[in-house]
Amino acid sequence: GDSVTQMEGPVTLSEEAFLTINCTYTATGYPSLFWYVQYPGEGLQLLLKATKADDKGSNKGFEATYRKETTSFHLEKGSVQVSDSAVYFCALSDNSGAGSYQLTFGKGTKLSVIP
Amino acid sequence: DAGITQSPRHKVTETGTPVTLRCHQTENHRYMYWYRQDPGHGLRLIHYSYGVKDTDKGEVSDGYSVSRSKTEDFLLTLESATSSQTSVYFCAVTGGTRTEAFFGQGTRLTVV
Numbered sequence: 001g002d003s004v005t006q007m008e009g010p011v012t013l014s015e016e017a018f019l020t021i022n023c024t025y026t027a028t029g030y031p032s033l034f035w036y037v038q039y040p041g042e043g044l045q046l047l048l049k050a051t052k053a054d055d056k057g058s059n060k061g062f063e064a065t066y067r068k069e070t071t072s073f074h075l076e077k078g079s080v081q082v083s084d085s086a087v088y089f090c091a092l093s094d095n096s097g098a099g100s101y102q103l104t105f106g107k108g109t110k111l112s113v114i115p
Numbered sequence: 116d117a118g119i120t121q122s123p124r125h126k127v128t129e130t131g132t133p134v135t136l137r138c139h140q141t142e143n144h145r146y147m148y149w150y151r152q153d154p155g156h157g158l159r160l161i162h163y164s165y166g167v168k169d170t171d172k173g174e175v176s177d178g179y180s181v182s183r184s185k186t187e188d189f190l191l192t193l194e195s196a197t198s199s200q201t202s203v204y205f206c207a208v209t210g211g212t213r214t215e216a217f218f219g220q221g222t223r224l225t226v227v
Binding site for chain 2: 032034036042043044045046049051089093101102103104105106107108
């Protein structure tokens with residue numbers, strides 16, 4: 001079945017540091033890939049997405065590129081801020097089957113950014 | 116927030132009692148989902164619905180049932196709550212041409 005493996009953390013960075021959170025996936029079809037973010041006490045919000053190979057998703061300074069050859073979708077940001085402290089989830093939606101768009105998630109990476 | 120409301124937001128219940136969580140959406144999305152979030156597991160799919168009265172099981176469906184009698188409401192029922200069902204439950208919706216899901220604020224359920 002489908003699966004997502006992401007760097008588990010926790011990750012602690014100083015403000016303005018470079019961020020990478022690794023994510024790799026296994027899927028039988030042609031999945032769409034997502035990064036979701038969860039701030040303390042809140043639900044999940046879509047951060048960015050990519051729906052086909054070589055697509056780059058970007059939002060709020062975060063980027064991730066859909067790499068089919070390495071089955072990866074690593075999240076990057078050039079300069080993190082304290083307000084980026086949250087839990088980040090990598091996820092995939094396998095669109096090749098019944099079209100239910102159900103998501104398979106990684107376990108999440110908690111990011112703490114210190115001033 | 117895609118017009119998703121979960122109720123209750125917090126609940127404490129005793130082992131063996133039935134519990135129903137409600138998800139209400141206002142934007143007529145076709146697909147609705149229930150996930151549970153547990154430390155070290157991320158989010159796991161419990162059940163989902165692809166239309167009124169059309170539901171299917173997810174990865175962790177044992178001990179849970181669902182119903183969808185109207186497009187806007189998706190109910191999750193724990194017939195006899197157990198301590199292993201202590202978790203945070205999230206409802207999500209998707210549909211149309213967009214593949215991403217939108218999530219509710221979550222329900223924190225504690226079974227004592």
